[in-house]
Amino acid sequence: MSDPTRQLPYPDALDPDGLPAPHPLLAPVAGLLGTWAGRGSGEYPTLAEDFTYAQEVTFSHDGRPFLAYEARAWLLDADGAPLRPAARESGWWRLQPEGRVEALITQPTGIAEMLVGRADSQAVDLATHQVALTPTAKEVDATRRRYTLTDADTLDFVHDLAAVGRPLQHHLSARLRRAGTSVVW
């Protein structure tokens, strides 16, 4: 039986100023470390209706040159109340010299994305390197993601999608606030 009070010898850190110190290659993405929450909206030409959603995103590290990434979203009704669980994903953002990023992100819908791109202290841009699909997953050809630190506590996110036979186009936009600041679901 595992003991829930047992401390991992190498816990993940959410705070860039805490211990372990972030690996130097994480410098361009240090501003992302922590938990973010907020709201977004989405659309796609195959969908009958646009939608609004809430999302929580966490970036952490264990001292090595990658971010652990986790995100979960749920749809909201017209009054802003939770409607049902939506997209979840988790993965690893591997930082390379000169702010180059290699990201691996998987979703429970059977989609595994490998993305490459660049980070500077203001923004991270990622675009598809490869997509792998389980046999029953929806067809996804490519995605493009931009994460912008509008200020130290505000993270804007835009996600474009080429899927189900449609060319790359807007799927999601969200504004997230650093947890502990004024979060609006």
Ligand code: HEM
């Ligand atoms: C915050 C994250 C996301 C939210 C809230 C979201 C929301 C939605 C919603 C509401 C739908 C309509 C189907 C349904 O009701 O489930 C949908 C469809 C879809 N989404 Fe997303 N999505 C997100 C992220 C993603 C990502 C990361 C991908 C791909 C890498 C993706 C790919 C798709 C595809 C392929 C469809 C199906 C389109 C179709 O069959 O017509 N979504 N999404």
